Amino acid sequence: MPAEVPGTVHTDLLAERRIEDPFFGKNEHQLQWIGERDWQYRSTLRAHAALLAREHIELVFEGLDTYASVQLDGTPLLSADNMFRTWRVPIKEALQRHAGDGVHELSITFRSPLAAGQEAYQRLGYALPASNDLGTPQLSMFTRKAPYHYGWDWGPRLITSGVWRPVRLDAWDRARIADLHVRTVSLDDERAELAIEAELEATWAGPARLDLLLVAGPPRAQPATLATVAVTLTPGSQLVRASARIEHPERWWPNGLGAQHLYTLEAALSLDTAAQPAAVQPAAPNSVDPSSVDPSSAAANSVDRRRLRIGLRTLEVEHARDADGKSFSVRVNGAPVFMKGANYIPMDSFLGRVTSARYEHLLRSAAAAHMNMLRVWGGGVYEDDRFYDLCDELGILVWQDFMFACSMYPGDPAFVDNVRREARDNVRRLRHHASLALWAGNNENEWAWQDWGWQERLPEPARSQVSAGYRRVFHEVLPEVVAQQDPGRFYTRSSPSANEDGVAANQPGLGDMHYWGVWGADEPYENYAKNVSRFMSEYGFQSFPELSTVARYAAPAEHRIDSEVMRAHQRHPRGHQLIARYLERDFRAPRDFDSYLYLSQVLQAHVIQFAAEAHRRRMPYNGGSLYWQLDDCWPVASWSSIDYYGRWKALHFCARRFFAPVLVSTSEDGGTVRVHAVSDRRTDSPARLALRVLDFDGHEHFHETRQLVLRANTSQLHFEAPAAQLLGGADRRTRLLVAELYAADPSRTDLAGAGPPEAEGRLSRSLHYFAKPKELRLPAPELRLERTAEQEGQVQLRISAQRLARAVRLSSDAPDGVFSDNYFDVLPGETLHVDYRGPASARLAVHSLRDTYA
Numbered sequence: 002m003p004a005e006v007p008g009t010v011h012t013d014l015l016a017e018r019r020i021e022d023p024f025f026g027k028n029e030h031q032l033q034w035i036g037e038r039d040w041q042y043r044s045t046l047r048a049h050a051a052l053l054a055r056e057h058i059e060l061v062f063e064g065l066d067t068y069a070s071v072q073l074d075g076t077p078l079l080s081a082d083n084m085f086r087t088w089r090v091p092i093k094e095a096l097q098r099h100a101g102d103g104v105h106e107l108s109i110t111f112r113s114p115l116a117a118g119q120e121a122y123q124r125l126g127y128a129l130p131a132s133n134d135l136g137t138p139q140l141s142m143f144t145r146k147a148p149y150h151y152g153w154d155w156g157p158r159l160i161t162s163g164v165w166r167p168v169r170l171d172a173w174d175r176a177r178i179a180d181l182h183v184r185t186v187s188l189d190d191e192r193a194e195l196a197i198e199a200e201l202e203a204t205w206a207g208p209a210r211l212d213l214l215l216v217a218g219p220p221r222a223q224p225a226t227l228a229t230v231a232v233t234l235t236p237g238s239q240l241v242r243a244s245a246r247i248e249h250p251e252r253w254w255p256n257g258l259g260a261q262h263l264y265t266l267e268a269a270l271s272l273d274t275a276a277q278p279a280a281v282q283p284a285a286p287n288s289v290d291p292s293s294v295d296p297s298s299a300a301a302n303s304v305d306r307r308r309l310r311i312g313l314r315t316l317e318v319e320h321a322r323d324a325d326g327k328s329f330s331v332r333v334n335g336a337p338v339f340m341k342g343a344n345y346i347p348m349d350s351f352l353g354r355v356t357s358a359r360y361e362h363l364l365r366s367a368a369a370a371h372m373n374m375l376r377v378w379g380g381g382v383y384e385d386d387r388f389y390d391l392c393d394e395l396g397i398l399v400w401q402d403f404m405f406a407c408s409m410y411p412g413d414p415a416f417v418d419n420v421r422r423e424a425r426d427n428v429r430r431l432r433h434h435a436s437l438a439l440w441a442g443n444n445e446n447e448w449a450w451q452d453w454g455w456q457e458r459l460p461e462p463a464r465s466q467v468s469a470g471y472r473r474v475f476h477e478v479l480p481e482v483v484a485q486q487d488p489g490r491f492y493t494r495s496s497p498s499a500n501e502d503g504v505a506a507n508q509p510g511l512g513d514m515h516y517w518g519v520w521g522a523d524e525p526y527e528n529y530a531k532n533v534s535r536f537m538s539e540y541g542f543q544s545f546p547e548l549s550t551v552a553r554y555a556a557p558a559e560h561r562i563d564s565e566v567m568r569a570h571q572r573h574p575r576g577h578q579l580i581a582r583y584l585e586r587d588f589r590a591p592r593d594f595d596s597y598l599y600l601s602q603v604l605q606a607h608v609i610q611f612a613a614e615a616h617r618r619r620m621p622y623n624g625g626s627l628y629w630q631l632d633d634c635w636p637v638a639s640w641s642s643i644d645y646y647g648r649w650k651a652l653h654f655c656a657r658r659f660f661a662p663v664l665v666s667t668s669e670d671g672g673t674v675r676v677h678a679v680s681d682r683r684t685d686s687p688a689r690l691a692l693r694v695l696d697f698d699g700h701e702h703f704h705e706t707r708q709l710v711l712r713a714n715t716s717q718l719h720f721e722a723p724a725a726q727l728l729g730g731a732d733r734r735t736r737l738l739v740a741e742l743y744a745a746d747p748s749r750t751d752l753a754g755a756g757p758p759e760a761e762g763r764l765s766r767s768l769h770y771f772a773k774p775k776e777l778r779l780p781a782p783e784l785r786l787e788r789t790a791e792q793e794g795q796v797q798l799r800i801s802a803q804r805l806a807r808a809v810r811l812s813s814d815a816p817d818g819v820f821s822d823n824y825f826d827v828l829p830g831e832t833l834h835v836d837y838r839g840p841a842s843a844r845l846a847v848h849s850l851r852d853t854y855a
């Protein structure tokens with residue numbers, strides 16, 4: 002069968018119509034055999050004379066999933082056992098051995114990861130705990146393969162095999178730059194001091210030169226040679242260290258705080274062949290992508306060159322004991338920066354399908370919602386280079402977990418050695434990125450080991466063995482690799498962790514926290530405000546995807562929340578029940594299936610907004626808020642704010658408001674209403690706070706305006722009053738408080754982000770209702786939707802309401818239509834403008850909360 006590289010067996014079988022779409026209906030269950038089989042990929046490789054004339058020919062696999070035996074013309078080349086490693090094998094001899102007509106057969110046999118896991122399990126003799134692996138027995142922890150492939154509480158069990166990342170031939174003569182690293186050692190307005198480390202590999206001996214060139218950068222940076230180092234090459238590997246300087250550096254800033262200036266540096270290695278006997282020919286350039294070669298480069302006749310794109314910034318993670326416990330916060334360029342963002346999971350069960358366009362859409366969507374950090378969660382993969390390049394460009398810092406999650410792992414020397422090599426490969430691949438903020442050992446393993454009853458289930462000596470294995474990997478090996486390969490970058494043992502022996506993980510006040518009391522433990526969502534720790538690295542709430550997404554996996558007959566297919570696309574054991582229960586607490590019963598999907602999204606947005614604002618109000622005690630989870634790997638009910646097809650859920654629209662650089666936030670506690678202003682800006686700015694109490698027909702019952710200064714990087718209480726006073730005797734169910742922040746200097750609205758154009762200078766709006774949504778006496782809003790202008794696939798819409806309209810939703814019958822804003826409240830008498838991009842023939846509709854009740 003034809004197969005695609007990069008790709009997976011599943012997608013090859015699908016392309017050949019040997020299997021049904023694994024994401025449709027319950028097909029997943031019929032496809033479990035794929036993970037139980039061995040698979041072989043074959044290809045031919047033509048070696049022309051010019052290639053064979055090269056001194057070194059190496060085959061590089063950027064990713065093999067997973068137990069792979071690679072053969073060339075039937076001779077074993079490589080035996081791989083880790084999806085996350087890069088494998089480089091010399092093949093010149095093998096090519097020469099079977100010279101023939103120059104056509105060689107490359108074959109890769111992938112052994113079933115389950116069969117290999119089963120063997121490792123038998124050898125160990127006891128089961129290791131894991132919470133999401135759907136297999137019996139659970140085998141995922143024995144294999145260095147993306148944990149989520151074995152099933153997760155938002156993902157199917159689809160155990161892939163295949164060549165999941167590119168394969169390439171590297172041919173070189175005499176010497177090459179095996180690796181290049183450039184680190185910023187100091188940075189101020191005058192200059193950036195850089196430490197350069199180049200790992201050279203040579204078979205040639207003699208004098209050589211390494212030039213470091215600045216080839217591209219911010220407009221003010223001129224191409225220049227930053228450093229030239231004389232090297233005496235000797236056969237083998239050698240490390241060359243040098244320093245360089247960039248004058249008047251332009252700093253890289255996280256999203257929202259400034260530009261993301263990036264500098265492209267190139268190292269060029271040239272050999273002084275004149276110093277060698279005449280028989281030696283000038284070196285031919287090694288395999289470089291010709292499109293990346295800058296003809297003006299000072300080292301045009303180099304033997305090898307390599308590029309890196311870096312950003313100049315400093316970054317520290319503060320994690321120290323203080324009066325309140327133990328901090329966890331990030332400083333960039335010397336200033337504390339509150340981290341706003343989400344947890345990221347792989348964008349597909351089949352990783353080869355994630356195109357550059359999909360990375361771009363997702364990460365641009367994150368940036369549009371003012372996110373400045375994503376956590377690449379430990380149950381997936383170390384992401385593709387494209388992911389980190391985009392994060393560099395968009396100002397999204399990356400919290401990078403090592404790939405271990407919710408499981409205990411073997412601790413034998415071979416496993417630990419494999420992990421060490423995997424960590425080294427990935428740390429070296431990613432360490433130059435401006436976006437890379439920190440490394441974390443694993444997801445929840447420490448907490449699970451201490452708190453989830455796992456130790457009690459394991460008899461001695463297994464328990465001590467597992468515990469020792471844990472310490473070996475997460476307290477020794479991984480921090481050692483980080484210290485050696487990426488010195489200065491922060492490492493946390495686990496998320497969550499207090500990073501202290503004998504101190505329990507996930508304690509309020511001690512480092513980062515995963516707060517699952519809401520959702521997991523069924524607590525009222527109001528508890529989010531009472532459980533703010535020093536950094537909220539996870540908290541989340543599920544919703545269903547919208548109908549157009551559901552329609553991709555469920556036939557119309559299955560369009561019932563409780564249908565078998567809807568259940569099959571809900572992987573949390575109590576997910577359906579929890580959504581229903583929380584819905585009942587705050588909303589009325591939905592009238593139909595579509596309304597149920599919609600309401601679940603409105604609920605999710607409502608709950609996460611409540612949490613995120615509570616976190617932001619507590620800055621700087623709290624240093625960040627990353628909700629669980631940004632995206633999906635298939636179409637499913639989950640905690641995501643963007644579904645598998647890239648569609649924004651209500652939560653994502655809402656995140657763009659609650660993560661705005663300046664936030665006005667209303668809250669009520671014990672009968673007192675408070676209004677905070679939170680600013681993430683680097684400088685103070687004057688603003689006006691406008692407060693109004695309205696009834697739902699639009700009559701104003703209270704009004705107050707205050708001039709204030711939004712202090713840089715501060716959360717400040719600006720108003721406080723008893724709810725009873727604001728209500729003035731009126732029924733709680735009939736009033737709302739509108740709090741709005743306006744720029745005193747309207748020219749600064751560019752910093753506001755999401756403000757709709759009609760709200761001249763408005764930075765942020767917060768609506769406080771004095772009763773739960775289900776209790777509100779919502780009038781018929783008389784919502785109107787009009788098309789005001791139309792051109793080139795873009796339609797301008799005007800939405801107005803006579804009376805209060807809650808959770809207004811615009812929809813289109815064209816599945817790929819996109820609204821510039823959605824899921825908002827329209828105040829009585831208000832008119833809003835929204836753009837729609839999609840087919841001109843699309844039928845557009847608008848409805849609000851009131852229309853969806855039974």
Ligand code: BMA
Nearest residue numbers: 154155407444445515539629
């Ligand atoms: C967490 C994560 C994931 C999980 C999510 C939702 O704690 O780390 O393991 O998918 O909760 O349950």
